[in-house]
Structure formats: structure tokens, C-alpha cells
Amino acid sequence: xYEQVGGVDKIQNYRVDGWNYIDNKHIMIYAGPSQRFLITTxxxxxxxxxxxxxxFSSTATYITKFDKLVVRGxxxxxxxCPIMEMKTLQKIKREA
Numbered sequence: 001x002y003e004q005v006g007g008v009d010k011i012q013n014y015r016v017d018g019w020n021y022i023d024n025k026h027i028m029i030y031a032g033p034s035q036r037f038l039i040t041t042x043x044x045x046x047x048x049x050x051x052x053x054x055x056f057s058s059t060a061t062y063i064t065k066f067d068k069l070v071v072r073g074x075x076x077x078x079x080x081c082p083i084m085e086m087k088t089l090q091k092i093k094r095e096a
Contacts (some may be wrong), residue, residue: 002028002089004038010062011037011086024048027069028089036089039069041081047073048081 011031018030024044029037048054048071057068057080068080 001092002036002038003092004087005090006088008037008086008088010064012061013056013058013063014061016056016063019054021048021051027054036091038087038089040084040086041069042084043081045069045071045079045081047071047075047077047079050074 011029015031015035016029017032020028020030022028022038024046025041027039027048029039031037051071051073053072055070055072056063057070058064063083063086065083065086068082071079071081073079
């Protein structure tokens with residue numbers, strides 16, 4: 001499992017190379033081999049569960065909380081969900 005270890009203001013978007021659905025307002029994104037971030041949106045994104053692709057509205061090299069999570073659902077409809085917060089996730093170390 002993972003734990004939240006603090007908010008971040010920006011994530012380098014060229015490093016984002018995968019994602020996991022959590023629920024309609026949360027996804028975990030992978031940025032490089034060891035970095036994980038929790039993205040929380042301000043509204044529900046119903047297409048997230050079955051999304052074929054996700055992206056971000058960012059035009060710069062960083063994703064910030066002023067950007068939107070862009071979801072393309074199976075119907076081809078595109079949904080833009082404003083980002084509320086972004087947090088760093090850290091693997092929970094198991095006690096020996």
C-alpha cells in the first residue's frame with residue numbers, strides 16, 4: 001500500500017508513464033520508476049473507471065493544480081475535471 005506524504009505544486013508531465021484508477025475523484029499516477037502521486041479532482045469524473053486514455057490540460061512541462069485531468073471514455077466523449085490537489089505517495093514500509 002501507499003501513504004500520502006505531502007502536497008506538491010507541480011509534477012513534470014513528460015515523466016508521467018502510467019496511472020491507476022482509485023475512484024471517480026482520485027487517480028494515482030506514475031512518474032518515472034519510483035515516483036507516485038495522488039491526483040484529486042474537484043468534481044466526479046464518471047468515465048475514469050473505464051477510461052481508455054487520460055491526459056492533462058497542461059501546456060507547459062508541468063502539471064499544476066490549475067490544470068484539468070482530461071479523460072477519454074469508451075464512448076469517445078472527453079471529460080475535463082479540474083484538479084483540486086496533488087500529493088506525493090510513498091510505499092508503506094512493512095515492519096519486520
